[in-house]
Amino acid sequence: MSTEAVSTDPAILTESLTKHYGETKALNDLDLQVERGEVFGFLGPNGAGKTTMIRTILDEIRPTSGRASILGLDSHEASVEIRNHIGYVPGDLAMYPNLTGKDTLTYFANLRGGVDWGFADSLAERLDADLTKKVGDLSSGNRQKIGLIQAFMNRPDLLVMDEPSSGLDPLVQREFQTMMREVVADGRTVFLSSHTLSEVQRVADRVGIIRSGNLIAVEEVASLRSKAIRTVQLFFDETVDAAVFEPLPGVREVNVQNHHVTLSFDGQMETLLKVVTDKYSLLDITTHEADLEEIFLTYYEEVDA
Amino acid sequence: MLATVVTKTFRDRWKGEAIGAVTLVLLFFMGMAVYRDIDLAVYTDLPEIFRSLMNIPSDADVGALAYGAIYTSYGAMTLTALAISMGSASIAGEERNGTMGLLLGNPKSRSHILVSKAVNILVLTALGCLLLWIGGLVVPSLLNVNVSGIHVGALMVHMFAIATFHGFLALALSAWTGKGVVATGTTVAVMIISFMAVGILPLIENLEAGAKLFPWYYFSGSQPHVNGASWGHLAVLFVGIAILAAVAVAGVNRRDLRGQTTGVSLVDRLRTHPLTEKLVDRLAGSTRVSRIWIKTASEHQGLLIIVSYAMFLVMGVMMGPMYTFIDETLVTLADAFPEGVLALFGGGDLATPEGWYQIETFGLMAPIAFMIITITLGAKALAGEEAQRTMGLLLANPIKRSRVILEKTVTMVVYTLVLAIALFSGVALGSMFGGLGISGANIAATVILGALLGLVFGGLALAISALTGTVRIAVFGSIGVGLVAFVANGFLPLSEGFEGLVKWTPVHYYLGSDPLNNGMNWGHGALLAALFVALIAVAVVLFDRRDLRQSG
Numbered sequence: 001m002s003t004e005a006v007s008t009d010p011a012i013l014t015e016s017l018t019k020h021y022g023e024t025k026a027l028n029d030l031d032l033q034v035e036r037g038e039v040f041g042f043l044g045p046n047g048a049g050k051t052t053m054i055r056t057i058l059d060e061i062r063p064t065s066g067r068a069s070i071l072g073l074d075s076h077e078a079s080v081e082i083r084n085h086i087g088y089v090p091g092d093l094a095m096y097p098n099l100t101g102k103d104t105l106t107y108f109a110n111l112r113g114g115v116d117w118g119f120a121d122s123l124a125e126r127l128d129a130d131l132t133k134k135v136g137d138l139s140s141g142n143r144q145k146i147g148l149i150q151a152f153m154n155r156p157d158l159l160v161m162d163e164p165s166s167g168l169d170p171l172v173q174r175e176f177q178t179m180m181r182e183v184v185a186d187g188r189t190v191f192l193s194s195h196t197l198s199e200v201q202r203v204a205d206r207v208g209i210i211r212s213g214n215l216i217a218v219e220e221v222a223s224l225r226s227k228a229i230r231t232v233q234l235f236f237d238e239t240v241d242a243a244v245f246e247p248l249p250g251v252r253e254v255n256v257q258n259h260h261v262t263l264s265f266d267g268q269m270e271t272l273l274k275v276v277t278d279k280y281s282l283l284d285i286t287t288h289e290a291d292l293e294e295i296f297l298t299y300y301e302e303v304d305a
Numbered sequence: 306m307l308a309t310v311v312t313k314t315f316r317d318r319w320k321g322e323a324i325g326a327v328t329l330v331l332l333f334f335m336g337m338a339v340y341r342d343i344d345l346a347v348y349t350d351l352p353e354i355f356r357s358l359m360n361i362p363s364d365a366d367v368g369a370l371a372y373g374a375i376y377t378s379y380g381a382m383t384l385t386a387l388a389i390s391m392g393s394a395s396i397a398g399e400e401r402n403g404t405m406g407l408l409l410g411n412p413k414s415r416s417h418i419l420v421s422k423a424v425n426i427l428v429l430t431a432l433g434c435l436l437l438w439i440g441g442l443v444v445p446s447l448l449n450v451n452v453s454g455i456h457v458g459a460l461m462v463h464m465f466a467i468a469t470f471h472g473f474l475a476l477a478l479s480a481w482t483g484k485g486v487v488a489t490g491t492t493v494a495v496m497i498i499s500f501m502a503v504g505i506l507p508l509i510e511n512l513e514a515g516a517k518l519f520p521w522y523y524f525s526g527s528q529p530h531v532n533g534a535s536w537g538h539l540a541v542l543f544v545g546i547a548i549l550a551a552v553a554v555a556g557v558n559r560r561d562l563r564g565q566t567t568g569v570s571l572v573d574r575l576r577t578h579p580l581t582e583k584l585v586d587r588l589a590g591s592t593r594v595s596r597i598w599i600k601t602a603s604e605h606q607g608l609l610i611i612v613s614y615a616m617f618l619v620m621g622v623m624m625g626p627m628y629t630f631i632d633e634t635l636v637t638l639a640d641a642f643p644e645g646v647l648a649l650f651g652g653g654d655l656a657t658p659e660g661w662y663q664i665e666t667f668g669l670m671a672p673i674a675f676m677i678i679t680i681t682l683g684a685k686a687l688a689g690e691e692a693q694r695t696m697g698l699l700l701a702n703p704i705k706r707s708r709v710i711l712e713k714t715v716t717m718v719v720y721t722l723v724l725a726i727a728l729f730s731g732v733a734l735g736s737m738f739g740g741l742g743i744s745g746a747n748i749a750a751t752v753i754l755g756a757l758l759g760l761v762f763g764g765l766a767l768a769i770s771a772l773t774g775t776v777r778i779a780v781f782g783s784i785g786v787g788l789v790a791f792v793a794n795g796f797l798p799l800s801e802g803f804e805g806l807v808k809w810t811p812v813h814y815y816l817g818s819d820p821l822n823n824g825m826n827w828g829h830g831a832l833l834a835a836l837f838v839a840l841i842a843v844a845v846v847l848f849d850r851r852d853l854r855q856s857g
């Protein structure tokens with residue numbers, strides 16, 4: 001594919017992007033920058049405005065105000081040129097029921113002026129997709145695979161995918177995540193909208209969190225994690241007193257059940273262990289990072305508060 | 306009874322029914338206003354046989370003619386078409402949408418659902434008839450027209466029966482097959498063929514009784530608006546309705562429900578057979594998806610085949626020999642016929658073969674056939690892809706929105722061309738077989754003008770589709786405009802005051818120059834073509850401006 005439009009411009013750049021449907025404010029002053037060569041996870045609950053944002057930057061719908069540029073090109077003025085460089089998986093994917101998977105891919109390939117069939121077939125093989133059946137006869141997960149292949153097969157500079165893993169089984173999901181990482185390794189970009197946090201956690205470099213049309217936060221997944229509180233569980237051979245743990249630095253929440261203590265903790269592990277082992281006889285300790293789910297919920301609780 | 310299902314379907318549908326009925330009442334008002342001004346003298350000399358043929362009661366004011374002209378043809382066909390659309394959508398529609406399983410997840414049987422859908426057909430058709438009835442009483446009193454000899458109520462009961470009959474036929478087919486297209490296509494074909502048969506067969510010696518084989522005969526055969534209700538004929542229709550209801554119940558209970566899956570067509574079978582695999586795969590596969598317009602063309606082949614077959618054989622070939630069978634006395638009497646009345650039926654004159662073809666083929670049926678195709682394609686071109694939620698995916702490719710419109714327009718033009726060739730060769734062969742000697746060039750001229758008129762309405766449907774993104778609005782909007790245009794074209798020339806207005810209906814540029822006798826009118830042809838191009842241009846602008854719809 002032609003790559004002359006590819007430069008160092010951000011993959012996606014929105015400036016005060018706003019979309020109102022009458023009284024409903026689907027997007028409010030959205031300022032977002034997605035860099036080249038990253039997987040950007042776009043997180044939000046149902047109805048937060050994820051799909052509206054995607055449909056706006058793809059020129060399916062027009063912003064009420066503000067603007068967006070894709071790969072340095074204006075999303076409306078240069079929409080046709082932009083589409084030479086993107087692959088798209090719409091949310092709630094629908095295709096032509098009477099065409100087979102192969103027909104569907106051929107149709108889109110023809111509209112783009114050709115495709116590397118060797119690559120397309122290899123994608124089909126990796127996702128275990130059946131291209132001989134009519135799309136209308138496929139289950140939703142198998143239909144989704146056809147949608148993924150048509151988006152990946154042109155090796156686009158930017159992949160825009162709206163809830164792409166719905167209906168995929170865990171094995172295929174894993175393969176799909178590998179495919180996304182390969183795209184990024186190639187210097188290309190993935191914009192992934194999802195409400196499945198575990199998926200974004202595994203594959204994304206950065207996440208943006210949107211709620212009620214407002215972009216609440218943009219963070220690197222790694223720094224989100226490092227910010228995060230750890231959950232520490234301690235097991236003792238006797239009943240312990242919560243008052244011992246509460247004053248320790250970094251302890252946020254204490255929950256004691258007889259011999260068992262659960263702590264929310266973001267302090268120094270060394271200090272904690274020292275105090276605890278001085279006082280009691282420690283039998284076992286487990287600790288894990290809070291996942292994005294918890295962080296995500298924390299964000300929302302903060303906004304609510 | 307599933308009152309909830311009835312209420313929901315009623316809510317989905319009542320607007321369409323009400324709009325249809327109110328449009329008809331407006332047309333009726335228009336028609337009657339024009340008729341009121343016609344010179345009465347032309348009717349005093351009218352032979353009795355024509356009075357009965359044209360449904361003109363002897364003791365009524367001429368204004369009453371409007372009942373015959375509007376209610377018994379356009380009115381009955383519109384209500385019937387609405388009932389058919391309800392009948393075929395009832396079971397097959399829920400299956401197509403994938404909502405049938407959901408509905409049956411509730412503790413109600415399939416029969417329950419079917420019955421509630423049937424009740425909807427009855428209720429909504431009754432609503433339509435009621436509105437027409439009210440209009441049929443109010444309009445004459447507003448216009449001071451004497452309708453003493455007209456049995457409006459009886460006409461409405463007959464209309465209710467015929468519309469319900471077709472609705473139930475579609476319901477039964479929909480219940481048996483689960484295929485909405487099969488139900489609609491078959492039932493519309495039954496309606497059109499029986500409408501034509503009831504018009505033509507009585508003109509032919511020895512075949513008069515043949516009309517009794519067709520359902521439409523039991524609607525209009527007894528001329529209920531003149532003679533009052535025919536209980537015998539009504540009984541035939543109501544027994545038919547009961548039988549169809551029973552058939553529908555049996556049908557929906559006997560088969561597997563369809564998922565949102567596709568059927569296996571002949572092409573699919575050939576595609577997997579080792580002998581034909583290569584060739585068919587190329588045609589059905591890579592060729593079909595090589596361009597947007599070819600893919601679009603592949604989607605409505607069934608409709609194209611049926612309509613072009615009907616145009617070739619029924620409207621074309623068969624009409625020629627049939628003319629030679631027509632009762633001689635009718636033909637000679639036709640000279641006495643006032644031109645104004647004939648204008649309403651397409652302006653033909655039974656005394657000449659050209660007039661015969663004009664009345665039976667070109668006046669109404671051929672334009673309807675063209676419009677079925679062009680309006681379907683135009684309405685679905687954009688709104689159809691949006692309803693199926695494929696437009697977003699299609700436009701994710703590096704193509705302009707205008708290209709989608711232009712390619713879909715190409716499909717419309719190609720389809721219209723196929724129809725035009727079918728109609729031309731059918732009429733030319735019919736004229737040859739019947740020894741009628743109609744000029745080939747004049748047939749071609751008429752067919753070309755008809756095709757262009759069809760394209761104008763297709764362009765209108767496309768423009769509405771581009772503006773709204775809704776198939777239903779595009780279909781009903783362009784049919785509504787078509788209805789008004791046809792009736793206006795029929796009525797306006799009859800009144801001295803309104804004569805000039807006829808130039809504002811596109812229909813005037815189709816038969817207005819009498820191309821079957823006078824040959825091609827290039828000016829009229831160019832005007833229709835320009836109108837078509839303008840509508841497509843409007844569609845491009847409108848579509849480019851608006852947000853795509855996310856779903857139907």
